[in-house]
Amino acid sequence: MxxxxxxxxxxxxxxxxxxxxxxxxxxxxxxxxxxxxxxxxxxxxxxxxxxxxxxHPKLGHDDVSITHHENAVIVSAEREISGDFTQVKETLALGLKDLADWVDSQNGLVGHIKAHLSTKGNSAMISTTGDAVQIKETDSTSVSINLAVIVFIENETGLADQVTQLLKKTEQK
Amino acid sequence: MKVIILGGFLGSGKTSVLLQLAEFLVARSLKKEHTTPVVIVENEIGGSGVDNLLLENQGLTVKNLFAGCACCTSSAQLEDTVSFLRKEFDPEWIIIEATGLAYPDKIKHTVTDAFGFETGIITIVDAQRWFRLIAAMESFVSGQLENAMGVLVNKIDCVEKDCLHAVIESIKTYNPSVPCYPISAIAEMSDGFWENLLEKL
Incomplete structure (x- = not known):
């Protein structure tokens, strides 16, 4: 065998x-x-x-991991970035379509390309030792991105580059 | 406890169907106290999940099985997972969402051999991409139809009637006895539809 x-x-x-x-x-x-x-x-x-x-998951570019199953190439990425949820969503929506078009241009086949976005908004810690109540707040907004790309393609180095560029775009907005 | 395996190729609409099926099963069980209607096993071939996040946001109980395929490389982990869910929740239903690269029938064998549960396969097919996928990987895509109790032919809102008819005819060449149900998973499926389908289990 x-x-x-x-x-x-x-x-x-x-x-x-x-x-x-x-x-x-x-x-x-x-x-x-x-x-x-x-x-x-x-x-x-x-x-x-x-x-x-x-x-055998491995790091391709930064936090982008690439694995294989049969002839499929699986790219996974998780990233938390600072930014506006709506802008990141719109950038990713356009970027995912561009990525699918790129796979087509390479004579590949798209299995699926998916992303999930969630936000972490304001947070507060409230504490007391019996006297005054202390409140510490943070108002930073961040967006968590989970990305899963499963495609059938030979040019996987190019694929990793495309995904990395896509994630960079979300950070530039 | 009964088990439903949702199979079908990548992008066929398994998660969209799962959301509706789970909602139906939860609603049907509302009158029963002290029972967990449904838990979901979410299998992802990659190391990071997307669908599980959507399902969890809908309030569903989800157990993740990542970085492998439950029909082959992760079959042992699937047994462990189902065993854990039985002890922890003893649910009425377990729904296993297979990866789009899985053979659902192999998952069924794993579950029935290990536990003897009544287990049914529902395979979802993307009507819009069926012929392209058959052309590219016929053996694999048709293999996902094996032993299905029903095939949901999804995305009928994206194809003409003639195309839908041709897709169903094509499916029947691989599995002549399987009932095919044209659906659009973005539209609400009726309780009667699910009752009818689950009667076959």
Whole structure:
């Protein structure tokens, strides 16, 4: 049985199984079908289809992580930024469409591209030791962004760049 | 306890359907005291979730299963999760929202083999993208129809009647006996619709 390592090619990191998988789509043979992969994953239950990928999350750009499943590239990002909720929402709405168009232009296929936004507004701490009541307030507004991109594409370096640029745009507004 | 698996390709509308189904199940159980009507297992292939945040904001009880697919790489974690939910909540229903890259039938086998629960698959299909996806990955997309108790053909507001008819005909070539229900998940689905569908479980 062969198993496929597609997840280390960008970072150049060595897989925990000890092999160098920096070459895209590089395969290696397993010595024993019954032996679990030395990187710790057991793929024996999934021989009948292509769900025997490795989930080794890695940092692509900043806080953007890239993993793989079958032929899909999964990009996840979580970021908290200062800014106005409506402006960030509108920037992301345009940016997600641009990202989908870019995937199309690369002859890729969009699985889904999703983002969730939430705000953290004012906060207050109220305390007393029995005398006066102290109130400490903060009025900073921040927006939490959760981004999930699942696409089928070969140019994943370009994809990571696109996502990073998209997140930068939300911070510039 | 019964289990519903919501399957279907990425972007087909699983979460939109889930919100309506969960709302229906909660409303139906309002008269029963000391019961948890429904808990949701949200499976995400990536390390960060989006749909779970939406569901939690709707007041639903959600257990996340991230960074793997419940039909294969995370099947053991799925067993642990269902076992935990049974002990913690003993809900009437568990809804498992599969990743868009999962084979729902494999999830069903995991649940039924481990627990013996009555388990049904509802597969959601994007009518607008069906033929494009079939052209690109026929084996995988058609495999998501396997053993479904119903297929919800979603986004009918985005396609012409002829196209919808062709999509249903195409689905039937892969699973001739499965009932197909044209829907638009952005519109409200009636209680009667859900009652009828869940009767098949």
């Amino acid at each position: 062969k198993h496929e390592h597609q997840n280390h090619q960008l970072t150049g990191e060595t897989c925990s199984c000890g092999r160098d998988h920096s070459e895209h789509n590089k395969f290696h043979d397993r010595l024993d079908d019954q032996e679990p992969c030395v990187c710790g994953h057991n793929h024996d239950d999934y021989k009948d289809h292509e769900h025997h990928d490795h989930q």
